[in-house]
Amino acid sequence: MDTTGHTVTITINKNQYQAVEGEILLEVARREKIDIPHLCYESSLSPYGACRLCMVEVVTCGKTEMTTACTVRVHRGLEILTDTPDVIRHRKILLELYLAEAPHSDVIKAMAIRYGVTKTRFLKKIVTGDPLLGRCVLCGLCVRVCNEIMGAGAIGFVNRGPYTIVSTPFLEENPACMGCGTCAAVCPTHAIGIEDTGEKRIMRSWSGTPVEMIRCAGCGGYIGPKPVMEYARSRIDPVMAEELQELCPACRRKQVTR
Ligand code: SF4
Ligand code: FES
Structure with missing residues (x-):
């Protein structure tokens, strides 16, 4: 507090x-x-x-x-x-709606079960090739964090009504995505897919946008998306940015204790 x-x-x-x-x-x-x-x-x-x-x-x-x-x-x-009867009734209806909106979300299923809701009377959302795998409740957190915190604006709501999903513009790879993964970190239903292949991070849910990874200057292992490092450098003192070495946590510890 x-x-x-x-x-x-x-x-x-x-x-x-x-x-x-x-x-x-x-x-x-x-x-x-x-x-x-x-x-x-x-x-x-x-x-x-x-x-x-x-x-x-x-x-x-x-x-x-x-x-x-x-x-x-x-x-x-x-x-x-x-927890009045009206509040509980409201939550139950909403959870039924979310079971229809995100029929494959284990998070929503678990929430619903706590309120005794095991099925939905609403039509389940089916979007062919849904990149969020039927787990998105359209809460908008990923869109807002990408805009408001990262300033990237790489994703947004696309389509309308029952076909609404979150994606990149025109469902195409978007170079504005830095591959930071903040969207996935805040997503309450763990709907966002990210795959690290080594030299690339593939944002599976964001139209497969590929993001280049950087290697640790010490051990050579991949440590994070290059655009994130560039973004961090652009936000700090230029002299410090020049001196900032791209090191993984283990190599940084070694450097500090040397
Ligand atoms: S944060 Fe997750 S549940 Fe919310 S809109 Fe984004 S993908 Fe969907
Ligand atoms: S409306 Fe309050 S947490 Fe979503």
Whole structure:
């Protein structure tokens, strides 16, 4: 918990908790081990509220209103209910929808089973040659992290309605992709396929975009995508960038302890 802000008391499921004013409610719940399922929240990105799975009820003057826990900022006296019959009903319907959207996702299946949802009444999404293997829930985290954090903008939503998928423009290899793998790291359903072949990293889900890898200047092993190193160099002092050796962690340790 950030201790620099103003501390307030909030109520979750009739229990009181301390939080910093302005903190995201979902963060408080996670810290206090209160289970609120979620898919599209990432603390390094601005609140977005895409998956709607983190819905809770806010109690105001005895009346309740549904809202997403990942977009609510806490304030003094905030009162929340996370597991009312309405909230649970909402989650179950959403999980049915996600079972249809991502029929091959083990993550979604496991989430659904926790709520007793084992099948879906909705039509399952079938996209021929889907590069995300029926595991994508279209939460948009990969697209946002590629744009907002990496500044690459290599992927986006393509097609419409039930045929919507995440991919590169025109489903073609995209040299804007740096092969950093941040998209795969944040994907809540582990839908994104990346293959390291040695001298190349192949972004299987992003139209097979090939990315050149660099070798360690010490041992010669492959250590990471070349565009990522170039990006890092462009962001630091030019003198330091000149001196920066491309070393794997083991060779760097050896160099430091020499
Ligand atoms: S690939 Fe993963 S991160 Fe990207 S939209 Fe689909 S579920 Fe979200
Ligand atoms: S985590 Fe809140 S809407 Fe997705």
